[in-house]
Amino acid sequence: MRLIIPESLLTTYLAAAAERPPASESVIPSVGVGDPTTDGDAAVLVATGDLGAWVETHRVVPTAGVATTGRVGIALGTPVRADMIDEPVVWLRDVSTTARLLVRATYERYYGTPVVGWTTTGEGAQVVVVEGVEALRPPETGFRDDVGRAWFILNGVPVVTHLLLVPMSADRPEVDEATRWVQETGGLDKERRRKARERLAAIAGIPAAELIEFLAAVRTTLEPSDLDAAKLIFQLARDPEHPTPSFAVVELLDALAEPDRVPDGTDE
Amino acid sequence: MIQVGIDTFVAAFPDAAGGMAIGGVEAMRQLLERIELADRGGLDVVGVGEHHRREFLDSAPAVILAAAAARTERLRLTSAVTVLSAADPVRVFESFATLDLISGGRAELVVGRGSFVEAFPLFGLDLHDYDELFTEKLDLLLAIRDNEHVRWTGRFRPPLTGQGVYPRPVQDPLPIWVGVGGTPRSFARAGALGLPLMVAVIGGETHRFAPLVALYREAGRRAGHPPERLTVGLHSLGYVAETTREAVEGFYPGYARTFTAIGKERGSPPVTRAGFDAQSGPTGALLVGSPEEVAAKILRHNDALGGISRVTFQMDTADLPHETLMRSIELLGTRVTPLLR
Numbered sequence: 001m002r003l004i005i006p007e008s009l010l011t012t013y014l015a016a017a018a019e020r021p022p023a024s025e026s027v028i029p030s031v032g033v034g035d036p037t038t039d040g041d042a043a044v045l046v047a048t049g050d051l052g053a054w055v056e057t058h059r060v061v062p063t064a065g066v067a068t069t070g071r072v073g074i075a076l077g078t079p080v081r082a083d084m085i086d087e088p089v090v091w092l093r094d095v096s097t098t099a100r101l102l103v104r105a106t107y108e109r110y111y112g113t114p115v116v117g118w119t120t121t122g123e124g125a126q127v128v129v130v131e132g133v134e135a136l137r138p139p140e141t142g143f144r145d146d147v148g149r150a151w152f153i154l155n156g157v158p159v160v161t162h163l164l165l166v167p168m169s170a171d172r173p174e175v176d177e178a179t180r181w182v183q184e185t186g187g188l189d190k191e192r193r194r195k196a197r198e199r200l201a202a203i204a205g206i207p208a209a210e211l212i213e214f215l216a217a218v219r220t221t222l223e224p225s226d227l228d229a230a231k232l233i234f235q236l237a238r239d240p241e242h243p244t245p246s247f248a249v250v251e252l253l254d255a256l257a258e259p260d261r262v263p264d265g266t267d268e
Numbered sequence: 269m270i271q272v273g274i275d276t277f278v279a280a281f282p283d284a285a286g287g288m289a290i291g292g293v294e295a296m297r298q299l300l301e302r303i304e305l306a307d308r309g310g311l312d313v314v315g316v317g318e319h320h321r322r323e324f325l326d327s328a329p330a331v332i333l334a335a336a337a338a339r340t341e342r343l344r345l346t347s348a349v350t351v352l353s354a355a356d357p358v359r360v361f362e363s364f365a366t367l368d369l370i371s372g373g374r375a376e377l378v379v380g381r382g383s384f385v386e387a388f389p390l391f392g393l394d395l396h397d398y399d400e401l402f403t404e405k406l407d408l409l410l411a412i413r414d415n416e417h418v419r420w421t422g423r424f425r426p427p428l429t430g431q432g433v434y435p436r437p438v439q440d441p442l443p444i445w446v447g448v449g450g451t452p453r454s455f456a457r458a459g460a461l462g463l464p465l466m467v468a469v470i471g472g473e474t475h476r477f478a479p480l481v482a483l484y485r486e487a488g489r490r491a492g493h494p495p496e497r498l499t500v501g502l503h504s505l506g507y508v509a510e511t512t513r514e515a516v517e518g519f520y521p522g523y524a525r526t527f528t529a530i531g532k533e534r535g536s537p538p539v540t541r542a543g544f545d546a547q548s549g550p551t552g553a554l555l556v557g558s559p560e561e562v563a564a565k566i567l568r569h570n571d572a573l574g575g576i577s578r579v580t581f582q583m584d585t586a587d588l589p590h591e592t593l594m595r596s597i598e599l600l601g602t603r604v605t606p607l608l609r
Binding site: 028052067069070082109110111113145150152153154155205217241 | 275461487511512513514516542546549550551552557558561
């Protein structure tokens with residue numbers, strides 16, 4: 001089964017692992033962005049905001065994905081402190097749906113002011129949403145606040161940025177193999193992680209120490225409660241264009257396993 | 269109804285040059301101004317700690333509270349906490365009974381063993397007797413509260429042979445709470461004595477104290493005390509600003525400095541931003557945020573602990589400027605308190 005891994009700041013290690021030759025034939029990872037119309041037979045690591053597009057063909061694996069309790073690489077850039085802006089218009093500058101949802105879910109509660117307008121052109125905006133390496137760079141002027149920090153303080157749960165999805169038709173060994181691959185970051189060792197960081201640092205112009213701190217807060221094994229955290233992004237964002245999706249979930253083997261029991265009241 | 273208050277250690281932190289950023293006179297003037305505002309602004313209680321350290325000017329809480337009594341009309345005035353282990357209960361009672369007279373019946377005591385230990389060598393006490401000292405002195409303090417003339421013998425103080433202890437307070441009985449940290453035995457003791465409990469939660473997650481609070485209530489029930497007597501208060505580090513962003517970013521630098529310094533003395537690692545963020549979250553101990561977020565958090569803690577009657581904000585350990593603290597007190601009175609009633 002193919003396993004598609006998107007390239008992003010938070011999936012740096014996963015993408016680096018996916019570029020290596022596959023260790024087994026049952027899961028063949030590659031870097032890219034999946035398409036629900038053509039990748040119905042592939043496992044996909046999907047950005048949480050894009051989950052809705054996959055619910056017809058895929059199930060969610062509740063134990064693998066990408067989550068962080070630190071910065072998330074989605075930030076607000078403002079000329080003054082964001083909570084000093086009275087009637088903010090927010091520019092969603094080429095950002096992902098996840099970024100859009102996270103900003104919607106946090107802005108008013110954290111900064112105390114409702115957003116009066118959203119724009120994709122920048123017109124009239126005092127707040128710009130930036131994503132990826134730019135979100136980690138210190139601003140040349142003004143302020144830059146990572147949204148992940150606000151989310152965590154407000155909700156006490158991690159930001160779940162990606163979920164592992166498997167085709168409805170995938171069998172148990174395939175699901176397990178894909179799950180393991182994501183949880184173990186494709187077996188990427190310390191040295192290869194360092195190289196991946198260095199490559200990114202060189203491209204992005206961010207100090208390696210900054211990237212170490214950022215990536216250290218990222219985990220790829222999810223807890224069952226993390227699915228609720230993923231749903232919470234949609235619920236709090238209340239974005240009419242992206243309602244909370246209903247999705248099928250792969251049942252956990254532990255939950256299915258029945259322990260051997262001796263019924264009460266028998267003669268044994 | 270949850271009463272809302274502020275606690276203070278009268279912090280006066282050193283500046284970069286090692287001197288005091290503001291002098292003691294100014295620190296006291298500012299503190300009394302904040303207490304006056306709390307009184308006018310609808311808060312219910314002010315607590316003054318007791319330390320014997322350079323950076324906290326609260327070694328004589330009853331004196332500070334007496335000054336506060338003269339400038340306020342409504343606020344309950346309490347210690348937070350009186351380090352009873354290191355004090356003479358007769359003198360403690362006399363001071364707070366006097367405060368009760370000055371304030372027209374608004375004095376209270378929260379007594380505890382103390383989380384700092386400077387008082388022990390200062391007053392010639394042995395830290396090995398940490399708990400026994402408290403047990404014995406609390407026994408004497410309660411005896412004095414309940415009886416004008418006391419016959420009492422103990423290990424750490426000369427006996428009382430029926431002498432009177434004066435003045436007698438306006439309130440009968442003078443409210444005496446037990447301040448506790450995370451020691452189960454302390455919770456059980458307070459319950460068994462039927463004394464109100466003030467739980468200091470300055471780190472971790474508040475709901476994790478629920479089993480200890482249940483232990484307190486169970487010990488009280490077994491000792492035959494009615495549930496309404498077994499009240500629970502919560503003391504936490506806190507700071508309210510107009511927005512959560514302002515509160516968090518404003519509180520963190522001073523908090524990190526103070527608790528990293530305290531941690532160094534106690535062998536704890538430095539404060540990290542990630543740890544601070546976690547504790548600022550919905551279930552964390554820090555009551556830091558916008559009025560609405562903080563009120564919601566207090567109500568969550570109230571549910572988790574099976575009902576609290578009082579919450580107090582320790583605000584001055586983060587080295588925030590006086591004007592900022594004034595604004596925070598105003599927000600507590602005008603925007604947090606109404607949400608809790």
